[in-house]
Amino acid sequence: MTTKNYLSIYAKSFNWSGFFLPKNIYVNCSKLYDFCRTVDNIADQEASLDYKKNELIKFKNNFENKNYENVVIKNMWTLMNEFNISKKIVDDLFDGVESDIKEEVKFKNEKELFIYSYRVAGTVGLMMAKIFNIQKRDTLRRAIYLGIAMQLTNIARDVVEDEKKNRVYLINYSKDTLINIKKIIYIADTFYNSSFIGIKDIPLNCRFSIVVARRVYRQIGKKILKKKNLDSYKKAEKIYVSNFGKIVQTLFSIKDLVVLFFIKKSKYEKEKEYNLINEHIELNERI
DSSP, X not given: OOOOOHHHHHOHHHHHHHTTSOHHHHXXXXXXXXXXXXXXXXXXXXXXXXXHHHHHHHHHHHHHTTOTTSHHHHHHHHHHHHXXXXXXXXXXXXXXXXXXXXXXXXXXXXXXXXXXXXXIIIHHHHHHHHHTTOOOHXXXXXXXXXXXXXXXXXXXXXXXXXXXXXXXXXXXXXSOHHHHHHHHHHHHHHHHHHHHGGGGGSOHHHHHHHHHHXXXXXXXXXXXXXXXXXXXXXXXXXXXXXXXXXHHHHHHHHHHHHHHHXXXXXXXXXXXXXXXXXXXXXXXHHO
């Protein structure tokens, strides 16, 4: 089985920031993304729920049994072994994707939102940090926060698209939709803020790439906040950052890189949200 570079196809913002990574690390990050995207595509494909459930079961079984004929699975196990990535993190990712394969997805509260965001994206941030050889527990926490921030951005951006699939990730969706979309962006911003200091512990040759990725993706939320009404939000369809916008944010990232050298760490940020997730998933076993 041959693989495509899903990073360049689906994740243009990450692929842009990947330009600033050493080639060997970019290749490893691309392999990780290939795996995560392959799993995600099972839930997002145009097919019946039964078909998608069966496809996920088959892929999980192939993963569990280390079916190395599948290059995506082989590459993922290689990453897990080389960088000490716990299988529990991958299982969390599977759980997150599986939770999307339902007739209807609707969250009752922020706890469910945070657990879901950890599973489908916080896991990716954590595994990425492992690839960067991050050892500090506090920094690994902040890698989870960055993943959650980006997932919340996705949720705020894709409300119309998700609604067509009977997926409602917004809390209090029946009320003012645009206000709830913007509320998700404000929550995402708190996670972006908490993730920032953790970048200080990323090896210098990888640090700028993550600063750029964080800035570019956060810009999607800022563009959403500028929408004055729901109609303008819907007409914008899938909001993204243009190449010119990416260049601008890359230049601003130089300032962020300088700031990182001077700021001091503060502990226990987002403790409430971390504990909400930890009540359901033992995060310390993953970190």
